[in-house]
Amino acid sequence: MTQVTTHASVDTAVNQAAEAAPYWAESSVSTRAALLRGLAEALEAHKADLVAIADEESHLGSARLTGEIARSAFQLRGFAEHLEAGAAHKRVVDEAIAGAPPAGRPQLTRVLRPVGPVAMFSASNFPFAFSVLGGDTASALAAGCPVVVKAHSGHPRLSKAVFDLARQVVLAQQLPEGLLTLIEGASRGSGGYLVQHPEIKAVAFTGSYQGGTALWRLANERPVPIPFFGELGSINPLVALPEALEADSQNLANTLAGSITMGCGQFCTSPGVIVVLKGGSTEQFISQLGDALKPIQTHAMLTPSMREGFEHASSVVAEHAKTQLVGTAGPGPAPRLYRTDAIAFIASSQLREEMFGPAAVIVEASSLTEVEQVLGAIGGTLTTTLWGASDDTPANRSLVRAAERVSGRVLFKGVPTGVAVCAAQNHGGPWPSSTAPQTTSVGYASLERFLRPVALQDAPAWAQA
Incomplete structure (x- = not known):
């Protein structure tokens, strides 16, 4: 959880996340929900100080930024509620049927497993809602994945302040430090190195078409390509x-x-x-x-x-x-x-x-x-x-x-600015607005990006949990 400016320090941050990944993947719903709610409370408790820093760096105004903190806290709590409703642990069970195929079959249970450490690239235009504790971080943590946050150069002081608060929550709940790490001041080269790090298993990106497509190509050029969930802009x-x-x-x-x-x-x-x-x-x-x-x-x-x-x-x-x-x-x-x-x-x-x-x-x-x-x-x-x-x-x-x-x-009514955080929301679209049009980066379905389906055949009950 230290400042990261070199490839070696990127390695340190990612390796911490990789060490925490098995624990977090197996963590209980109550443990994950407690972290998400604790992060929401920390944002709200330090709202005034955070808004002042954010306004100095972004010029977005206290009213807008205060609303953005409220949105960030709301979605952190919302993911906790959806976890408790079973969102990350959905199972589909087909019981065994005696006889030969196609009618006959073994017992199959389809479960969801976390993909592993996620690299999250903060956005410039939403210093809270698409940054250190924004929707991508919230959804990945809810899915059981540690997050390596790439801070945006447009609001570096705010990123560090929010991260320090999050770190205190993680430590207070006696969770592994590697659940959330921060990369500060990284160059484009360091960002590319992060995307291609072998321990990173998925990338969440919100930003420009040029920057996003460059990182998307790097994700696909890896020896083992990984999902790149990029939101690249739109003319709406x-x-x-x-x-x-x-x-x-x-x-x-x-x-x-x-x-x-x-x-x-x-x-x-x-x-x-x-x-x-x-x-x-x-x-x-x-x-x-x-x-x-x-x-x-x-x-x-x-x-x-x-x-x-x-x-x-x-x-x-x-x-x-x-x-x-x-x-x-x-x-x-x-x-x-x-x-x-x-x-x-x-x-x-x-x-x-x-x-x-x-x-x-x-x-x-x-x-x-x-x-x-x-x-x-x-x-x-x-x-x-x-x-x-x-x-x-x-x-x-x-x-x-x-x-x-x-x-x-x-x-059919209203204007597109303002994206509600809810279960039915879809914030994505066909290329080039998104690199993964079947997914959303806003709303509670966004955690599905960081879960991988596995079919267990004739498995004992303990393996199906």
Whole structure:
């Protein structure tokens, strides 16, 4: 549990996790649940100090960060409750049937076993919820896997402070120190070394497409490849049909403006593409959206490099679309809208690049068929929002199917920013939004990533526990 900056110290952290793995894999539900609840209590008990550090490093504001601590504590306790309900110990039993196959069979019991030490790469934009004690750590610990946390360079002091609190909880409960280790200040090379360490059995990553795919390749190039659960970003199209705009365009514009600029647009679920059908209600909506964005001043972005990346991505989009700057720059960049048509959007991959910041592209389509073609051109995305697709019509059914093909979550109301932590949640999607589209990184099903099924044949009762 010491600061890690070299390959040798990465070895130390991972080896500690490997030593703790057999104990934690065999640990009882009550032991795991007690740890998860203890970690939640530690976060809440030191909330004020942690929020102050986080705000200094991230500029996200005390209200947002306080809410993020509440979410982190909530999901830690939620995983404890789901453990107690049997989530990590589900069994499927097929009793033996006498006779020859295919009717006859031996007794088979399908059980779930922890995969082993998990490398978790913290995200920049959620200093609590996707960091040291965020959802990936909580789900892996719940599954029975030790976690090696790669701290993010955007909030190093906070990462160390949260880790120190977690360490105290682990020691107070007389658990192995290797259950949670921290890598601080590691270079890209050290991150790659961590992914390829032979004792690491899975990786959880939330971050950029470029960084994620580089690590994903390393995970697959190992002598023994391992699962890489990467969430790589998304442009989250929002389709605003005339039916919705004619009913409530002003409130929808206000809601959308808040979603585009929330957290200075640094959400993986920020709506980056607004798809509309040409017409009078659409023109009014676009004007209202611009007006709603004008008074919003964004806060500083998480890091200077993130600001540079946003400005570069915006400039690329600006070369291929009509630009409409709205508002004025405050501590952060001014919100901006870009406008193009469906034909140009489908033809130009540059218009489909993620702008990780307070910006969106408005795409005007001439028909619902073109709307579906726009969704198809976007490809994999975490979310698609469909405003106005409430009625059961053939056209709406076709649109929903198109959205489901490219998305991990389809919304019919509201905006995609804000991801509920619950059993039914799915935070993932087809490539390139996720490297493992059959899994989720948010919600209680996320612990299934770190469990491996094993079928036990004609096993004694003690082996089936």
